[in-house]
Amino acid sequence: MGFLAVFLLWLLSLSRAKALSNIGVNYGQLGNNLPSPYLSIELLTKMKAGYVKIYDANPDILNLLSTRKLKVSIMVPNNQVSDIATNPSAAEEWVRNNVLPYLPRTKIRHILVGNEVLSSNSEEGRQTWYYLVPAMQMIKRSLKALNISSIKVGTPMAMDVLESTFPPSRGRFRYDIRDNVIMPMLNFLNRTNSFFFIDVYPYFPWSQSPYNISLDFALFRGGIRIRDPGSSLFYTNLLDQMLDSLIYAMSKLGFSNIPIAISETGWPNSGDINEPGANIFNAATYNRNLIRRMTRNPPLGTPARPGVRIPTYIFSLFDENQKPGPGTERHWGLLHPDGTPVYEIDLTGKSAADFGPLPAPENNLPYRGKVWCVAVKGANEMQLENALTYACNQSNVSCDALAPGRECYEPVSIADHASYVFSLYWSKFRSHGATCYFNGLAQQTISNPSRGSCKFPSVTL
Numbered sequence: 001m002g003f004l005a006v007f008l009l010w011l012l013s014l015s016r017a018k019a020l021s022n023i024g025v026n027y028g029q030l031g032n033n034l035p036s037p038y039l040s041i042e043l044l045t046k047m048k049a050g051y052v053k054i055y056d057a058n059p060d061i062l063n064l065l066s067t068r069k070l071k072v073s074i075m076v077p078n079n080q081v082s083d084i085a086t087n088p089s090a091a092e093e094w095v096r097n098n099v100l101p102y103l104p105r106t107k108i109r110h111i112l113v114g115n116e117v118l119s120s121n122s123e124e125g126r127q128t129w130y131y132l133v134p135a136m137q138m139i140k141r142s143l144k145a146l147n148i149s150s151i152k153v154g155t156p157m158a159m160d161v162l163e164s165t166f167p168p169s170r171g172r173f174r175y176d177i178r179d180n181v182i183m184p185m186l187n188f189l190n191r192t193n194s195f196f197f198i199d200v201y202p203y204f205p206w207s208q209s210p211y212n213i214s215l216d217f218a219l220f221r222g223g224i225r226i227r228d229p230g231s232s233l234f235y236t237n238l239l240d241q242m243l244d245s246l247i248y249a250m251s252k253l254g255f256s257n258i259p260i261a262i263s264e265t266g267w268p269n270s271g272d273i274n275e276p277g278a279n280i281f282n283a284a285t286y287n288r289n290l291i292r293r294m295t296r297n298p299p300l301g302t303p304a305r306p307g308v309r310i311p312t313y314i315f316s317l318f319d320e321n322q323k324p325g326p327g328t329e330r331h332w333g334l335l336h337p338d339g340t341p342v343y344e345i346d347l348t349g350k351s352a353a354d355f356g357p358l359p360a361p362e363n364n365l366p367y368r369g370k371v372w373c374v375a376v377k378g379a380n381e382m383q384l385e386n387a388l389t390y391a392c393n394q395s396n397v398s399c400d401a402l403a404p405g406r407e408c409y410e411p412v413s414i415a416d417h418a419s420y421v422f423s424l425y426w427s428k429f430r431s432h433g434a435t436c437y438f439n440g441l442a443q444q445t446i447s448n449p450s451r452g453s454c455k456f457p458s459v460t461l
């Protein structure tokens with residue numbers, strides 16, 4: 001081989017080495033059908049992800065990552081936050097057990113303390129608010145004691161830490177956490193040169209007001225410019241508005257230079273009937289446009305903070321079938337559980353807009369009409385029976401119609417009986433937050449399952 005050929009090969013390998021994206025991916029594991037950590041990391045590597053964020057400090061995953069270039073973000077679970085805040089040896093032990101064994105080969109760059117702790121509103125959750133910053137300080141102190149300076153400590157927060165977000169210049173932190181939690185947190189992040197990690201989903205404000213917010217504005221599809229009368233800045237997309245509301249909120253407390261990192265963002269590729277705009281077309285459009293923006297050189301930044309790079313983790317690697325809540329929760333994945341892509345995506349942002357055609361959405365507007373909640377086809381009969389027994393045992397749920405001789409007794413099948421009970425339960429408790437999920441046993445339908453005199457209760461959207 002001539003010198004030139006060797007040189008070219010070397011150049012090629014160099015450009016490959018550099019081809020890792022600065023985009024990260026959240027790797028959640030709340031599915032019972034997901035590939036092994038080994039295969040998952042293979043997939044992440046093939047996708048050229050530059051960063052991966054996990055929701056714990058799983059030793060298998062951290063060991064596997066030791067042979068990879070990916071930079072890594074790990075997490076202290078919420079239920080350890082108060083212990084770590086109050087017990088110096090707990091913090092040190094956590095770092096010794098979950099960080100030290102993997103350095104430097106596993107490129108741990110962020111330790112996130114808790115996950116959306118400030119969004120947790122239960123009695124116990126609220127108590128954890130006040131331990132959050134002390135726990136972050138303890139972890140930082142433990143790292144320092146071990147001479148580890150390459151790891152930033154932060155905590156992912158959701159947009160509900162703000163009580164006002166629109167227009168962005170009116171951005172303001174929630175009053176109940178502002179003085180006791182946010183102020184010390186901003187002090188900590190500023191002093192340690194860390195990031196304000198924010199989980200920011202334009203999908204949620206859009207899907208709650210699809211008639212008021214343009215879908216194009218949420219999907220970065222140009223043509224719209226909205227002026228913020230407070231700042232006179234112009235906005236071309238919803239993500240920038242949301243990020244800038246945070247930047248304004250921080251500035252009002254005297255911190256105008258804390259960098260932002262997006263710990264989660266994305267768009268659901270499917271969802272329940274009552275969740276508009278959750279489809280492959282919109283998910284691909286959002287994530288592709290997001291990646292192109294966030295990988296631009298020089299960086300775009302936002303109107304309030306132009307030219308600043310924003311580290312971004314997409315949510316998420318896989319559809320996770322064991323996440324509770326509405327249908328969208330189980331459909332944020334870039335990949336199906338078998339590892340095939342839900343849609344083509346280039347994390348390096350280099351591909352032009354020519355990925356090939358996607359299924360066009362029939363409708364992005366909310367469904368209006370009746371919806372029933374029925375058993376998923378092929379659901380496990382034993383699990384259906386347990387769910388049925390549980391639901392029928394609630395004080396407000398009467399399953400009398402299923403008794404022998406009554407109108408819903410026939411056909412005598414567990415799936416049919418469960419469908420009746422799911423519809424009944426959901427229609428009763430939806431206003432109290434119940435979803436049509438039942439651990440994956442139930443799904444919504446717009447086709448009326450009633451038969452003869454057996455009338456299934458429905459929910460009207």
Ligand SMILES: *[C@@H]1O[C@H](CO)[C@@H](O)[C@H](O)[C@H]1NC(C)=O
Nearest residue numbers: 142143144145146147148149
């Ligand atoms: C940290 O660094 C200091 C100074 O370089 C050294 O004295 C100390 O032993 C180191 N501590 C650890 C735990 O490595």
Ligand SMILES: *[C@@H]1O[C@H](CO)[C@@H](O)[C@H](O)[C@H]1NC(C)=O
Nearest residue numbers: 187190191253254255256257
């Ligand atoms: C934030 O940190 C910078 C640089 O360390 C410092 O100059 C500034 O005073 C800090 N801001 C606040 C509000 O503490």
Ligand SMILES: *[C@@H]1O[C@H](CO)[C@@H](O)[C@H](O)[C@H]1NC(C)=O
Nearest residue numbers: 166205208209210211212213
């Ligand atoms: C959305 O628009 C409707 C009228 O089209 C208006 O009544 C409502 O207040 C708007 N909601 C928001 C959140 O702006």
Ligand SMILES: *[C@@H]1O[C@H](CO)[C@@H](O)[C@H](O)[C@H]1NC(C)=O
Nearest residue numbers: 386389390391392393394395
């Ligand atoms: C039914 O409910 C009662 C009281 O709420 C409870 O004690 C009992 O264990 C329940 N039975 C089943 C089968 O869930």
Ligand SMILES: *[C@@H]1O[C@H](CO)[C@@H](O)[C@H](O)[C@H]1NC(C)=O
Nearest residue numbers: 395396397428429430431432
């Ligand atoms: C369920 O029944 C209780 C009384 O037994 C009542 O207080 C409650 O409001 C009912 N809930 C619903 C959703 O109907």
